Amino acid sequence: MKTYFREACDINSRALGEEQMDAILSEVRLRRSATSVRKASKEAAPPPVEEVPGEVEKGEAPAPVQVRDPPKKRRSFMEQFGYGVRPKTPTEELEAPPAVVPRRPSNFACVDFKKNDLKERLAAKRRHTVQEAAQEAARSSEV
Numbered sequence: 667m668k669t670y671f672r673e674a675c676d677i678n679s680r681a682l683g684e685e686q687m688d689a690i691l692s693e694v695r696l697r698r699s700a701t702s703v704r705k706a707s708k709e710a711a712p713p714p715v716e717e718v719p720g721e722v723e724k725g726e727a728p729a730p731v732q733v734r735d736p737p738k739k740r741r742s743f744m745e746q747f748g749y750g751v752r753p754k755t756p757t758e759e760l761e762a763p764p765a766v767v768p769r770r771p772s773n774f775a776c777v778d779f780k781k782n783d784l785k786e787r788l789a790a791k792r793r794h795t796v797q798e799a800a801q802e803a804a805r806s807s808e809v
């Protein structure tokens with residue numbers, strides 16, 4: 667029974683070198699590009715027209731030639747699940763006004779600030795202090 671390290675050593679010794687991997691990958695790329703060129707040329711070429719053997723009489727029309735439809739475009743994974751698909755019904759019909767649902771009263775205390783503007787609050791505080799100072803000045807001048 668081999669130990670883990672001996673098995674790892676055996677596997678590493680069987681591994682291909684960097685140059686060998688590059689050579690294999692370049693061969694695979696060449697094969698792949700050659701097959702894609704062949705496929706593209708077959709798709710671009712018009713379908714072959716087959717003539718019916720035998721004589722065609724003057725009064726007869728030749729048999730209709732079947733033309734193959736171009737191959738259907740494969741749908742992507744997202745298109746299969748409806749992403750990017752236009753809806754069949756117009757959007758006007760789908761948009762309905764939301765129904766008004768009465769709100770239940772909340773169990774939490776509601777704190778509502780009518781005027782919550784910081785500048786307004788500071789200005790009101792300043793006016794208040796100025797008025798108090800003016801009233802104190804008036805009282806001190808009377809005495």
